[in-house]
Amino acid sequence: MDILLFMLDNLSLIGQRTWEHVSIVGVAVGIAILTGVPIGIAITQSKRAADIVLGIASVIVTIPSVALFGLMIPILSIIGQGVGYLPAVIAVLLYSQLPIIRNTYVAITNVDPAMREAAKGLGMTTIQRLMRVEIPLAVPVVMVGVRVAVVMNIGITAIAAYIGAGGLGTFISRGISQTDPRQLITGAIAVSVLAIVADYFLLFIQQKLTPPQSSEKIDG
Amino acid sequence: MIRMENLTKVFDTPGGDVTAVNNVNMEVPAGEICILLGPSGCGKTTTLKMINGLIPKSAGKIFIDGKDTDTVNPVQLRRNIGYVIQQIGLFPNMTIEDNICVVPDLLGWEKAKSRKRAAELLELVNLVPSAFLKRYPKELSGGQQQRVGVIRALAADPPVLLMDEPFGAIDPINRAVIQDEFLKMQKELKKTIMFVSHDIDEAIKMADKVAIFKDGILEQYSAPDDLLARPTNDFIASFLGQDRTLKRLSLLSVGDVKFGEEYKVHGEGDLANAIGQMKELGHQNIVVTGPQGRARAFLHLNDILGKKGVIEEYRQALPAVANVKEDLKTAVSTMFRHDVSWLACVDDDGFYKGYITQKAISHALSAIYRDEKQNTLR
Numbered sequence: 186m187d188i189l190l191f192m193l194d195n196l197s198l199i200g201q202r203t204w205e206h207v208s209i210v211g212v213a214v215g216i217a218i219l220t221g222v223p224i225g226i227a228i229t230q231s232k233r234a235a236d237i238v239l240g241i242a243s244v245i246v247t248i249p250s251v252a253l254f255g256l257m258i259p260i261l262s263i264i265g266q267g268v269g270y271l272p273a274v275i276a277v278l279l280y281s282q283l284p285i286i287r288n289t290y291v292a293i294t295n296v297d298p299a300m301r302e303a304a305k306g307l308g309m310t311t312i313q314r315l316m317r318v319e320i321p322l323a324v325p326v327v328m329v330g331v332r333v334a335v336v337m338n339i340g341i342t343a344i345a346a347y348i349g350a351g352g353l354g355t356f357i358s359r360g361i362s363q364t365d366p367r368q369l370i371t372g373a374i375a376v377s378v379l380a381i382v383a384d385y386f387l388l389f390i391q392q393k394l395t396p397p398q399s400s401e402k403i404d405g
Numbered sequence: 406m407i408r409m410e411n412l413t414k415v416f417d418t419p420g421g422d423v424t425a426v427n428n429v430n431m432e433v434p435a436g437e438i439c440i441l442l443g444p445s446g447c448g449k450t451t452t453l454k455m456i457n458g459l460i461p462k463s464a465g466k467i468f469i470d471g472k473d474t475d476t477v478n479p480v481q482l483r484r485n486i487g488y489v490i491q492q493i494g495l496f497p498n499m500t501i502e503d504n505i506c507v508v509p510d511l512l513g514w515e516k517a518k519s520r521k522r523a524a525e526l527l528e529l530v531n532l533v534p535s536a537f538l539k540r541y542p543k544e545l546s547g548g549q550q551q552r553v554g555v556i557r558a559l560a561a562d563p564p565v566l567l568m569d570e571p572f573g574a575i576d577p578i579n580r581a582v583i584q585d586e587f588l589k590m591q592k593e594l595k596k597t598i599m600f601v602s603h604d605i606d607e608a609i610k611m612a613d614k615v616a617i618f619k620d621g622i623l624e625q626y627s628a629p630d631d632l633l634a635r636p637t638n639d640f641i642a643s644f645l646g647q648d649r650t651l652k653r654l655s656l657l658s659v660g661d662v663k664f665g666e667e668y669k670v671h672g673e674g675d676l677a678n679a680i681g682q683m684k685e686l687g688h689q690n691i692v693v694t695g696p697q698g699r700a701r702a703f704l705h706l707n708d709i710l711g712k713k714g715v716i717e718e719y720r721q722a723l724p725a726v727a728n729v730k731e732d733l734k735t736a737v738s739t740m741f742r743h744d745v746s747w748l749a750c751v752d753d754d755g756f757y758k759g760y761i762t763q764k765a766i767s768h769a770l771s772a773i774y775r776d777e778k779q780n781t782l783r
Contacts, residue, residue: 303494306459306567307507307557308484317507321498396498396541 191367206352213277225289242283250341254348273350281334288330292323328391339380407433412465425451427621436595440608443618457486487558487566491573495542502538508561526556548579568600634773660729662769663750663759669694676709692749693720700749700757726751
């Protein structure tokens with residue numbers, strides 16, 4: 186009951202921190218799509234390049250987030266951004282690369298060879314083939330990668346509160362340091378709800394972008 | 406028109422060079438269907454794909470309507486050649502309308518013009534435009550998809566069409582329907598078509614000319630009837646099968662071998678006239694027609710010899726008739742089913758058009774060999 190009252194009393198604060206949270210994840214994943222998708226497409230041209238790029242992206246994901254934040258503090262301090270919003274965005278951006286690059290790569294390499302042959306045989310250039318056929322066909326799979334990146338990074342961004350990036354993690358860190366279960370639980374619930382809502386929202390977009398699969402056949 | 410001169414393809418494989426297509430020379434005249442036939446790995450698909458440059462050729466020349474294809478940019482070349490593949494290859498992210506308009510869009514046609522064309526083409530293959538234009542490929546059956554695949558290739562009205570086993574993935578019933586539709590369409594459109602198949606019956610049914618390949622070599626290039634009647638070597642003979650003469654039955658129609666249209670009697674006619682006609686024709690049966698000339702029944706010579714009376718009393722029902730448009734295969738099948746040696750031929754409205762007999766059929770099939778014997782005797 187305490188917790189509920191705390192939430193009701195602090196609704197505007199929850200809203201504000203949710204917005205901070207969303208702006209970190211949204212901006213970072215947005216940039217990650219803009220970088221990861223072209224990288225994913227580029228590496229389809231060479232198996233060796235694909236192995237190297239996917240290897241690096243996998244290694245990045247294995248770095249614990251706290252360690253990554255720690256590593257960035259001295260580096261970004263040079264431009265006076267050692268803590269706060271920027272390192273949080275960079276961390277999320279790096280963690281998002283693997284699911285987005287990997288899913289783009291898999292989606293493009295798995296485009297039915299018949300599609301590729303038809304596109305080529307009808308007179309499309311390589312770029313036209315990518316833009317009109319291969320990328321549209323890859324979008325649903327890429328969106329799965331985006332969903333994985335978003336959900337994973339909503340969790341990681343909660344930890345970014347420790348480097349002063351704000352967001353819903355602030356409730357959790359303060360809850361721990363002040364031994365205040367109301368803040369702690371409010372933060373935990375808010376992060377979970379945000380992850381679930383974001384996942385469903387992206388699922389909805391993914392379905393909008395997927396051409397209809399064999400529903401009912403037309404007669405005649 | 407498609408002409409190939411000394412066309413050769415050598416694949417560079419880890420096991421050494423493999424000659425997939427060896428010095429092929431052939432020409433497909435404008436408006437004809439040429440089917441490339443042969444066992445797998447014989448080079449037929451490679452030959453086809455060299456025409457639109459999907460597989461680069463190693464040596465030789467290809468001319469389309471007299472123009473050397475080396476002088477044309479491959480992308481431009483492909484936009485002017487229709488291409489249909491076995492896997493259909495409709496783009497699942499585009500509506501049927503957008504799929505059909507892929508090439509017109511690449512060529513920069515006005516939207517209104519290309520969309521109108523898409524609707525016309527759908528009607529051409531008996532698909533209702535309003536029901537299909539805005540659908541996606543996955544919502545269509547396999548047969549419907551391949552119809553769209555064919556009209557997509559025709560959208561920009563290219564003079565030449567290349568097809569790689571276009572009907573191979575469709576069930577037999579639908580395949581026959583689509584083949585018939587396609588032949589009907591071709592009668593109007595008169596495209597120059599090169600078509601890869603591994604189905605001999607399909608080749609016989611659809612081709613004006615058949616090219617048989619083996620190990621990259623063009624073994625024989627002739628009209629289907631000629632091919633079946635005179636295979637030039639043992640490989641082709643065995644490839645076509647021991648029953649190749651029977652296959653020729655599907656190349657001839659009942660109308661080609663029927664005879665005796667003028668021999669017939671009316672129900673009210675007298676028996677003597679009927680006997681006289683049978684003797685003249687040298688046949689033991691005669692067809693009885695109705696007042697308008699429709700085939701109604703028949704008389705058998707033994708039933709009326711020495712009898713008196715009217716034809717009506719002795720006539721028997723026809724066990725079956727053959728439509729003049731049917732192929733001989735169907736007619737022979739009807740004969741065997743009813744255990745008869747002849748059939749009355751009728752047109753679509755049931756009017757009597759003559760006889761067809763087993764003897765006339767075997768005579769027609771062997772005519773091509775008889776000419777040869779006479780030639781050798783001379």
